Amino acid sequence: MSELFSKHESEISLSPDPAPWHGNAAIPLAHDVPERLPLPTEVQPLKIIWSTAIVLTAMHLVGLLAFMPWFFAWLFTWSGLVLAILGHFVFGMLGVTIGYHRLLTHHGFTCPKWLGHSLAILGMCNLQDSPARWVAVHRMHHRHSDQQADPHSPLVSFLWGHVGWVVYRHKIFDRTIHYAPYVGDLLRDPFYLRLERNNGWLLVFLAHAAAITAAGAVVGYFSGGASEALRYAASWAVWAVAVRTVLVLHGTWSVNSLAHMFGYRNYATRDASTNNWLVALFTHGEGWHNNHHADPQAASHGHRWWELDMSWWVISLLEGLGLAKNVVRPKAWLSQVA
Numbered sequence: 001m002s003e004l005f006s007k008h009e010s011e012i013s014l015s016p017d018p019a020p021w022h023g024n025a026a027i028p029l030a031h032d033v034p035e036r037l038p039l040p041t042e043v044q045p046l047k048i049i050w051s052t053a054i055v056l057t058a059m060h061l062v063g064l065l066a067f068m069p070w071f072f073a074w075l076f077t078w079s080g081l082v083l084a085i086l087g088h089f090v091f092g093m094l095g096v097t098i099g100y101h102r103l104l105t106h107h108g109f110t111c112p113k114w115l116g117h118s119l120a121i122l123g124m125c126n127l128q129d130s131p132a133r134w135v136a137v138h139r140m141h142h143r144h145s146d147q148q149a150d151p152h153s154p155l156v157s158f159l160w161g162h163v164g165w166v167v168y169r170h171k172i173f174d175r176t177i178h179y180a181p182y183v184g185d186l187l188r189d190p191f192y193l194r195l196e197r198n199n200g201w202l203l204v205f206l207a208h209a210a211a212i213t214a215a216g217a218v219v220g221y222f223s224g225g226a227s228e229a230l231r232y233a234a235s236w237a238v239w240a241v242a243v244r245t246v247l248v249l250h251g252t253w254s255v256n257s258l259a260h261m262f263g264y265r266n267y268a269t270r271d272a273s274t275n276n277w278l279v280a281l282f283t284h285g286e287g288w289h290n291n292h293h294a295d296p297q298a299a300s301h302g303h304r305w306w307e308l309d310m311s312w313w314v315i316s317l318l319e320g321l322g323l324a325k326n327v328v329r330p331k332a333w334l335s336q337v338a
């Protein structure tokens with residue numbers, strides 16, 4: 001993997017006379033960032049993965065149910081809403097942002113195996129694929145950012161960068177053997193290898209959804225008998241699973257789309273990555289994406305005092321507790337350039 005990281009770092013181009021910081025003044029795109037891109041060759045000819053498209057559409061429809069007037073009146077519970085917000089942190093931030101992204105993809109810190117596996121399990125509860133496949137896609141994104149081989153550049157189109165790439169077959173991500181070279185470090189661990197077989201990660205997602213729904217039924221039963229059991233089970237399933245899963249999905253997708261289109265740039269990276277405060281707020285710090293492309297391994301994505309990065313606070317806490325070690329900080333020379 002070190003070869004992947006070092007390749008990317010060597011691609012960072014800094015202008016000889018770096019633009020000084022003037023409020024929101026943006027460093028322009030490098031000359032070799034194209035305005036528009038064709039689809040990656042590996043997805044051509046386009047072939048939809050129906051199972052993925054149907055599951056994602058169904059999850060959106062169930063999530064939307066929560067806001068339909070009749071269903072809202074029947075389904076809404078404060079506990080369901082609180083669990084949705086809490087789940088956004090627990091599953092979204094701990095699972096995807098800290099687990100899948102900063103730990104597994106970029107090795108921004110090391111931690112005990114049980115903790116790494118636990119974060120990966122939380123990550124699987126967001127319907128965002130297995131850890132190995134997610135990491136492979138993201139490492140390929142860093143290797144070919146905003147070039148044709150980038151699996152999800154919004155320079156193809158906003159919709160492609162946001163969600164299109166998820167539902168179309170990609171020849172490399174089709175089979176584990178094809179993307180294994182990107183994730184040799186993960187697949188050496190039997191835990192991650194097993195999850196690739198028979199959609200093991202999907203079973204984790206279904207198990208967590210069933211557990212939340214069952215817990216809702218139990219809480220409802222004790223607060224008002226059988227009819228409340230049904231209402232709470234439905235409420236928690238819709239709010240704490242579907243609504244939250246959809247929100248976390250769009251958060252992650254926004255990093256790929258919005259944070260490669262709108263925002264400002266601290267660094268002259270050879271891609272269109274931007275720092276986008278709205279995405280950063282919604283994804284617990286992932287929206288400082290231009291900083292991240294400039295220094296992919298750093299566990300902290302906020303490089304300026306006001307670039308708040310909640311995930312970094314949690315990693316710092318883990319470090320303070322002795323659970324995170326070898327925490328990678330932004331390179332000193334970057335702060336001088338920014």
Ligand SMILES: [Zn+2]
Nearest residue numbers: 145256273289
């Ligand atoms: Zn990116």
Ligand SMILES: [Zn+2]
Nearest residue numbers: 105138292296
């Ligand atoms: Zn990354």
